[in-house]
Amino acid sequence: MITVKSFSFNYFSVNTYIVHDNTGEAVIIDCGCINQQEEEIVRNYIAQNNLTLKHNLCTHLHLDHILGNAFIHKTYKLSPEAHKSEASILPSVKEQARMFGLTLRIASVPIKRFITGGGIIAFGNSELAILSVPGHSPGGLAFYNKENGYLFSGDTLFAGSIGRTDLWGGSTEVLTAAITDKLLTLPDDTIVYPGHGPETTIYAEKIHNPYL
Numbered sequence: 001m002i003t004v005k006s007f008s009f010n011y012f013s014v015n016t017y018i019v020h021d022n023t024g025e026a027v028i029i030d031c032g033c034i035n036q037q038e039e040e041i042v043r044n045y046i047a048q049n050n051l052t053l054k055h056n057l058c059t060h061l062h063l064d065h066i067l068g069n070a071f072i073h074k075t076y077k078l079s080p081e082a083h084k085s086e087a088s089i090l091p092s093v094k095e096q097a098r099m100f101g102l103t104l105r106i107a108s109v110p111i112k113r114f115i116t117g118g119g120i121i122a123f124g125n126s127e128l129a130i131l132s133v134p135g136h137s138p139g140g141l142a143f144y145n146k147e148n149g150y151l152f153s154g155d156t157l158f159a160g161s162i163g164r165t166d167l168w169g170g171s172t173e174v175l176t177a178a179i180t181d182k183l184l185t186l187p188d189d190t191i192v193y194p195g196h197g198p199e200t201t202i203y204a205e206k207i208h209n210p211y212l
């Protein structure tokens with residue numbers, strides 16, 4: 001049984017998730033903290049629940065999803081984990097920020113641990129299966145906990161929408177195929193925790209999502 005806590009961070013309102021089980025071991029997904037106040041929220045949650053962070057997972061490396069990596073690296077000595085294609089294709093956080101007209105003092109933390117579809121992330125007595133879902137970005141990943149039926153979909157599948165495909169290495173055909181093959185084939189009652197906006201289910205998106 002895993003517990004999911006979600007936070008909405010930075011001016012892109014990214015969903016950051018902390019997932020743990022009853023052993024206290026935890027993973028953080030898409031840490032988007034942009035300032036000390038948001039870092040404090042993460043630090044307090046981890047301390048108050050006596051959690052040990054084991055992985056810092058990135059669904060992809062768009063800047064809104066990686067703004068907190070430097071904080072996590074410094075505080076918990078954890079390197080971010082992402083797909084190799086993201087690290088090699090996407091510009092650094094500072095360059096991405098420039099393209100959005102933003103100036104950031106946040107440094108990029110190099111990805112030293114590469115993960116890919118078919119792999120497993122283990123923490124405590126729990127597992128997340130890594131699903132390869134490119135299209136919004138070249139090496140997009142989703143994380144699936146079969147035991148609870150939880151899916152962390154990043155910016156691929158949202159409640160009533162799908163990810164944009166006009167950024168670096170995006171492709172609508174590739175994204176739609178990935179969602180259809182990898183995500184819509186999960187059980188209907190799977191709860192989807194997306195990178196932005198509210199939770200949904202696979203069933204609701206199969207029935208109502210106008211982009212699928």
Ligand SMILES: [Zn+2]
Nearest residue numbers: 060062136155
């Ligand atoms: Zn994105």
Ligand SMILES: [Zn+2]
Nearest residue numbers: 062064155195
């Ligand atoms: Zn995003």
